[in-house]
Amino acid sequence: MKTTLRFLNKIIDFSGYICIAALLLMILNVFIDVFVRYAVFGLLQHFHWVTAIDWYNEHLSWLGGIGMQELEWHFFSLMFLMGLGYTLRENGHVRVDVLYDNFSRRKQAWINITGGLIFALPFCALIVYYGSSFFYESFTSMENKGDPGSLPRLWPVKLIIPVAFSFLVLSIITVILSEIMVLKEGEPDDCEKEKTKSNIEGDAA
Amino acid sequence: GGDKKEKDKEQNTKVEVTQWRLAETWPTNFPIFGDAAKQMAQNVKEMSNGRLVITIDSKNKHKAALGILDFVKAGQYQMGHSASYYWKGKDINTLFFTTMPLGMITAEQYAWYYYGGGQELAAKVYDKHGVMSFPGGNTGNQMGGWFKKEINSVDDLKGLKMRIPGFAGDVLAKLGAKPTNIPAGELYTALERNTIDALEWVGPSLDLRMGFHKIAPYYYTGWHEPATELQFMVNKKAFEKLPADLQAILKIAIKEAAFQVTAQSYHESAVNWETMKTEFPNIQVKSFPESVMTELKKANSELLAELEAKGGLTAEIIQSQREYMKKARTWTEISDKAYLNNL
Amino acid sequence: MIGIYLFIFALILLFAGYPIALTFAGLSLLVGFWIEGFELFAFMPYRLYSIMGNTILMAIPMFIFMGIVLQKTGLAERLLESMAKLFCSRPGGLAISTILVGAFLAASTGVVGASVVAMGVISLPVMMKYNYDQRLATGVICAAGTLGQIIPPSIILIILGDVMGVPVGDLFKAAMIPALVLVGFYLVYVIGYTTLNPSAAPAIPSTDDNTSELIKNALKNIIPPLALIVIVLGSILTGIATPTESSALGAIGALLLAKFYGQLEIPMVTDAAKETVKVTSMVFAVLIGATAFAMIFTYSGGDIIVEEFMSGLPGEKWTFLLLSMLAIFILGFFIDFVEIAFIVVPILAPIAELMGLNMVWFAILIAMNLQSSFMTPPFGFSLFYLKGVSPPEVKTSTIYKGVIPFIFIQMFIVVLLVLFPEYLGFTM
Ligand code: NA
């Protein structure tokens, strides 16, 4: 079971890296769009430099165009949806902790196992199921947004839904397994305590 | 989800009540557009003596303004109220059943739809999706939008940041404008603060409440949506399950509601324009100069030719519209246009 | 009946401490299955998709990232140190500088936890060393650290703008005056209290540095981040850019500032990104749970019941206002602003609109009210964060007592907003 857990944790770590990359790409993407719109286009328009605008539209219209504006929320979606599972493993989702904090570690483990099985898993499984047909519909109809300069296809962003919720399912299973370990082996090891503490300091809300 | 049929216990008769649900693109109580489905549902209820009851879910409830085709296709809703050109990204042939830039005006378009082959073409397009499509009320000629600066030449369009979606946006982009996406809730702020230089919405009937006239003085006359037709959709399987009389009732109820909304749109536009004009005398109504119109026409036909080159049903629809418009326009010229010119 | 049992069962589990977002999601599934069957959940991808394409909410992670990067450059530390030196010679000087720095940090970020933690780590030990009254010290830190959510940019204002259909830029603008008044009242309270009870906040023996040197030093630490704040907030308030666009400018600007302080390193950036992802996903998880809950709520007719109840009340909008403010305040004790904003506000907003309330004003009222939820026990983010970084001799009950005066000040501002909106920048 320990090797399974280690393997699952590696996968969740990987999804965390995807989130980080998506966040940084999103920031860069929005920044470029803003820069192009205000700095480049604002100036060209202000000075009525029509030839330059024509040249731009001819060769670089994708830069700062609607396609890139769409890409912004593609990265955004990738970041927060993939982050759902990662955050769960990192114990970053808010709880009503009035009582929880005072429970014994064993009781907490039971809560996390029960909640995972009754609430989290069925919900996520259903989202994976319906999200897949949502994606498939878009894939088969070769859908795009249909605005001037739109990205050619919309299915990649819709695919994020079933994929991200599959990762969340993995994360829920990881948490359940490690809570079962807690029940079997008593108190968690020091490394896990460390993790909970760093969360308190790290998470701002 | 199938139809929910339940016995009408109160009357203790054996009348079977069919419950249907309709999803609309618009938020709750959206003026005019939102009245279409309400009117239709009421018509159905009265004519069927309560045997077919249709409840309406607005965007506030289903949260997916542009998911209506999917909903009706999958049968989650038996009906929808929206506009055909929203499905252009899924199926390019749906583009042609709302309105086309520099295309037919309302009367011409209805004539094409009912007598010029439009209805048959629509059936061909929507059959593939298991959906029946009906006209859902016409807004009439839409205004060209609110501009912060005057447009005197094509050069003024170059780099112009404008909120204008769909095919008309493609046409403007060909002339060097930069179509931009802005969520409806942020439109006013975006225009006020020069995030965008111009936007198009609908016309006086719905523009007044948005307040654009307070920040953009130039109100341009229309070219891009001469006859915007909304759309009723019905899931085909659900329709076929209805008894023949309810089928007929539904069709008539839809047609009546569409007619009602068309008249209402014209009325509201007239009333609201009166208000705008008297309360905000600074609004300047403008039309694009001839040089701009020429370029728009050129760009429009080039883009249409690109679509036509795809052949198949797309080409068939484009040709049907083009030929019918030629015919109908000749009559419009010597009837309505001549009449108005002579006054 | 089963629906009610499920609801009670879920409440128990909510208080048992299972993550709120997943509890709501799971509860919705169970109840939804009972009411309409599984097929209702075919709508969920569409609801998710409308969240994904929401470019207004996209500002949230970028403002968080900006705040965390600024935090990691040691901005809070340097500010507090130089400010404290300036004000330490008077009683309560440390408390005053904590409030000022809190307000300043608030303008650089929309998140609360980070500034509470930063000031708890730096300011609390110093105050304790100089025998500050523990209640005053913890209260000031909680209150000052919480300012981030009312002083723009603010996550809660972005969410409220989206949920209530009001432009976020307008909310930012409207929040400025009430927020400054709030800071002013905090200062007045602290100065008054420490003047009357000098022993609660003793002056600190001054160091040898001369004052002009101190001012120069403070300015050196304040001006670069201030410039960034002015650019970001300025571009929103003057309307040069949308909040989302400004948030990207802020994020890039924070990175440049880190470079300026010689701290732009890859581990720092990835750490900041990781923390941003966690906070963002936490917020959006609640949004997803809330949208599932809202789906069940409306498809089972709950919205109509609430609307009929609220519009059937005597006294119309005043009763509604009182009830909704009270509901939010009380709920704020138990659940946090994210759930309130995503679950409760969508139920109230349409009714407020129907009653013709000024929606910007109503949003600011809610935001000011929610400010308290951070500080009301037992579940208040700020209390929780401060407790997490306090030395063990600071008792939880001390913190609870310490925030009470500040909660009263906030409620006072809410009352002012209701009675004298025109003096706080609203044209009703
Ligand atoms: Na802030």
Ligand code: NA
């Ligand atoms: Na609280």
